[in-house]
Amino acid sequence: MSRSSDEIVYGLKRDxxxxxxxxxxxxDGRKFDEYREIKITTNFVTRAEGSADVRLGNTRVLVGVKxxxxxxxxxxxxSGILTTNAExxxxxxxxxxxxxxxxxxxELARVVDRAIRESKMIDLDKLVITPGEKVWVVFIDIHVxxxxxxxxxxxxxxxxxxxxxxxxxASKVGQEDFQLPxxxxxxxxxxxxxGSNIMVDPxxxxxxxxxARISVATDENGDLVAMQKGLSGxxxxxEIFKAVxxxxxxxxxxxxxxxxx
Amino acid sequence: MxxxxxxxxxxxxxxxxxxxxxxxxxxxxxxKYYAYQLGMLQFYNNYVNLIPLSGKYYPVKNDKxxxxxxxxxxSFWILDIKGPYPGFLHINDTPxxxxxxxxxxxxxxxxTVFAKxxxxxxxxQIWLSLKDNGLRKLEGGHIxxxxxxxxSRIIGKGGSMVNMIKEITGVKIQLGQNGIVWIDGExxxxxxxxxxxxxxxxxxxxxxxxxxxxxxxxxxx
Amino acid sequence: xxxxxxxxxxxxxxxxxDGRKFNELRPIKIEVGVLNRADGSAYIEWGGxxxxxxxxxxxxxxxxxxxxxxxxxxxxxxxxxxxxxDERKRPGPDRxxxxxxxxxxxxxxxxxxxEQYPRTSIxxxxxxxxxxxxxxxxxxxxxxVALADAGIPMKDMIVGCASGKVDGNIVLDLNKEEDxxxxxxxxxxxxxxxxxxxLLQMDGNLTREEFGQAIEMSKKAALFISxxxxxxxxxxxxxxxxxxxxxxxxxxxxxxxxxNHE
Numbered sequence: 032m033s034r035s036s037d038e039i040v041y042g043l044k045r046d047x048x049x050x051x052x053x054x055x056x057x058x059d060g061r062k063f064d065e066y067r068e069i070k071i072t073t074n075f076v077t078r079a080e081g082s083a084d085v086r087l088g089n090t091r092v093l094v095g096v097k098x099x100x101x102x103x104x105x106x107x108x109x110s111g112i113l114t115t116n117a118e119x120x121x122x123x124x125x126x127x128x129x130x131x132x133x134x135x136x137x138e139l140a141r142v143v144d145r146a147i148r149e150s151k152m153i154d155l156d157k158l159v160i161t162p163g164e165k166v167w168v169v170f171i172d173i174h175v176x177x178x179x180x181x182x183x184x185x186x187x188x189x190x191x192x193x194x195x196x197x198x199x200x201a202s203k204v205g206q207e208d209f210q211l212p213x214x215x216x217x218x219x220x221x222x223x224x225x226g227s228n229i230m231v232d233p234x235x236x237x238x239x240x241x242x243a244r245i246s247v248a249t250d251e252n253g254d255l256v257a258m259q260k261g262l263s264g265x266x267x268x269x270e271i272f273k274a275v276x277x278x279x280x281x282x283x284x285x286x287x288x289x290x291x292x
Numbered sequence: 293m294x295x296x297x298x299x300x301x302x303x304x305x306x307x308x309x310x311x312x313x314x315x316x317x318x319x320x321x322x323x324k325y326y327a328y329q330l331g332m333l334q335f336y337n338n339y340v341n342l343i344p345l346s347g348k349y350y351p352v353k354n355d356k357x358x359x360x361x362x363x364x365x366x367s368f369w370i371l372d373i374k375g376p377y378p379g380f381l382h383i384n385d386t387p388x389x390x391x392x393x394x395x396x397x398x399x400x401x402x403x404t405v406f407a408k409x410x411x412x413x414x415x416x417q418i419w420l421s422l423k424d425n426g427l428r429k430l431e432g433g434h435i436x437x438x439x440x441x442x443x444s445r446i447i448g449k450g451g452s453m454v455n456m457i458k459e460i461t462g463v464k465i466q467l468g469q470n471g472i473v474w475i476d477g478e479x480x481x482x483x484x485x486x487x488x489x490x491x492x493x494x495x496x497x498x499x500x501x502x503x504x505x506x507x508x509x510x511x512x513x
Numbered sequence: 514x515x516x517x518x519x520x521x522x523x524x525x526x527x528x529x530x531d532g533r534k535f536n537e538l539r540p541i542k543i544e545v546g547v548l549n550r551a552d553g554s555a556y557i558e559w560g561g562x563x564x565x566x567x568x569x570x571x572x573x574x575x576x577x578x579x580x581x582x583x584x585x586x587x588x589x590x591x592x593x594x595x596x597x598x599d600e601r602k603r604p605g606p607d608r609x610x611x612x613x614x615x616x617x618x619x620x621x622x623x624x625x626x627x628e629q630y631p632r633t634s635i636x637x638x639x640x641x642x643x644x645x646x647x648x649x650x651x652x653x654x655x656x657x658v659a660l661a662d663a664g665i666p667m668k669d670m671i672v673g674c675a676s677g678k679v680d681g682n683i684v685l686d687l688n689k690e691e692d693x694x695x696x697x698x699x700x701x702x703x704x705x706x707x708x709x710x711x712l713l714q715m716d717g718n719l720t721r722e723e724f725g726q727a728i729e730m731s732k733k734a735a736l737f738i739s740x741x742x743x744x745x746x747x748x749x750x751x752x753x754x755x756x757x758x759x760x761x762x763x764x765x766x767x768x769x770x771x772x773n774h775e
Binding site: 037040041042045046048051054056058059060 | 404474
């Protein structure tokens with residue numbers, strides 16, 4: 032009871048969303064491949080090396096990037112380090128609880144991390160201070176402020192935006208500060224399955240009744256760099272191929288429209 | 293109506309009763325009167341009342357609310373009614389009969405009812421009832437929530453606003469005093485009603501609202 | 514307060530390193546209703562501080578053993594984002610955050626009519642997105658506004674300000690350098706209507722006279738900030754068209770609730 036009462040879905044809401052989806056409709060009037068409005072404010076936290084305040088519809092995520100000196104991993108002595116963390120703080124939703132990261136926040140952080148790492152967005156080889164001894168560590172911290180669905184995409188957009196503007200504080204080691212070296216730009220597109228339909232950028236209402244979820248990240252070549260299937264329902268192989276195609280399409284538009292690249 | 297002005301007051305703000313009596317939402321200390329929460333002052337029938345502009349639903353006896361079943365006990369259902377406390381619905385306060393332990397065959401978690409607040413005990417137990425006209429388990433349709441403080445605006449004077457919306461869109465609407473709204477109709481009309489509800493919520497403080505809502509509805513027809 | 518430094522914090526013209534006079538506040542901006550999901554919310558910028566506050570409740574207290582049968586409990590949770598400070602902070606509460614949460618919760622509770630909502634909790638989440646000295650008072654000041662926005666019944670909206678001692682002078686609202694290298698810091702919060710003190714801490718070294726001066730200075734500033742809180746709420750809730758609406762709506766408010774619409 033209590034906190035979990037917000038997690039119990041109105042049965043008739045589930046039926047209604049399934050029913051209208053079979054006629055091609057979504058509850059907020061969007062088309063299946065239509066994203067909610069995106070607003071990004073970069074450099075929101077001037078104390079961070081990079082930051083972005085992202086609003087995706089009514090979802091709001093703040094991402095901060097800190098870049099500090101650290102020791103390289105023994106197996107990659109000539110490479111900087113990327114680390115991603117997400118906090119689903121109780122401010123953002125009556126269903127989030129305080130405490131150490133749970134499986135939802137860990138999955139969120141790892142999926143975002145995968146898109147950035149596997150697309151080779153950051154040129155980690157250029158983040159070495161003293162080979163084998165000292166490298167730059169890039170910390171991506173995702174702070175969810177307002178939860179209205181699709182945290183994976185909102186957080187990825189935030190992380191990419193914050194990294195694009197991040198500066199390495201090399202003046203701390205007697206060099207000149209430099210822009211974080213960027214090679215690629217990943218775009219993540221998450222879709223939800225309601226009834227037998229797949230729709231992009233699910234709102235909270237849609238997430239609550241979705242049976243399956245799939246996130247696909249692509250790079251500017253249209254290559255796939257990361258995927259995650261979520262929730263307990265299944266997807267057909269055809270549905271997955273369709274989701275991949277949708278992600279590639281939307282990725283192209285996004286890279287231009289949202290990141291100007 | 294003996295009204296003068298309607299003023300927004302903030303918690304702790306001193307209130308001049310202008311010779312009238314202390315009504316709801318006002319507290320007094322050392323012979324002075326103060327606002328108890330954020331709200332609007334209303335001078336009515338020789339009473340000064342504070343009408344809240346925000347906040348959770350607080351149940352009042354005989355309110356009609358929409359609740360969601362969140363748990364089932366041997367002889368009653370536990371419902372989320374969006375207030376600080378859950379609502380309880382005993383099998384004896386429904387039109388149904390059941391042997392003990394079979395309540396989930398009648399209503400399960402996630403099911404929705406339109407019920408009335410029957411009793412509020414001293415320890416804030418809220419007992420609901422389905423024994424009155426129109427009270428029932430809701431089937432089909434969709435659920436949206438609005439701020440409970442805006443429900444009276446959505447109803448409109450003598451039901452004028454909600455009746456107009458129903459008439460023009462053909463959508464069935466059931467308003468819970470707790471800010472939960474049940475709507476059923478064609479998907480595009482339901483979407484229109486959701487937009488109208490948001491519009492009324494946002495514009496609740498402005499004038500000529502009924503006319504503007506009518507205009508939007510006529511345009512969408 | 515313990516760091517030793519040769520930094521000169523007051524110049525020959527009697528101005529502080531950010532150009533302020535002794536009794537001058539940093540710029541403060543408050544916004545109401547910045548979040549959708551929370552029952553009430555507020556955002557405050559105070560100098561370089563950026564803080565969001567969300568309020569949930571009154572809602573059934575959870576876990577159940579925390580419920581008080583005669584009143585609501587007030588839970589404040591003060592949390593700093595990892596990127597809010599120069600050196601990345603490890604996520605999660607440390608001892609400092611737990612102490613601050615406790616005293617903010619107690620201060621807020623002093624103004625709330627808690628007996629109105631037995632067995633419930635009123636949860637106040639204070640997220641420091643960027644820290645620049647004075648976060649606890651800035652957070653508490655925004656929390657009062659968020660509570661009002663959530664419709665929580667209160668005696669008054671509590672408000673605060675810190676003052677301290679820098680290069681031997683009592684000054685208002687310490688900035689980061691003054692906080693690090695100054696000689697004393699005294700955060701204070703009051704119920705503005707009665708001027709009762711609901712939060713007070715002090716560290717460093719002050720004479721009895723200096724302490725009196727600091728309290729006077731903070732109190733005066735707090736009353737000024739109290740007006741900023743009110744302006745922020747009125748900016749959200751009262752709109753220019755308000756007055757006309759009054760008469761038209763009068764009757765409606767009376768007869769809500771007795772309709773059975775179908």
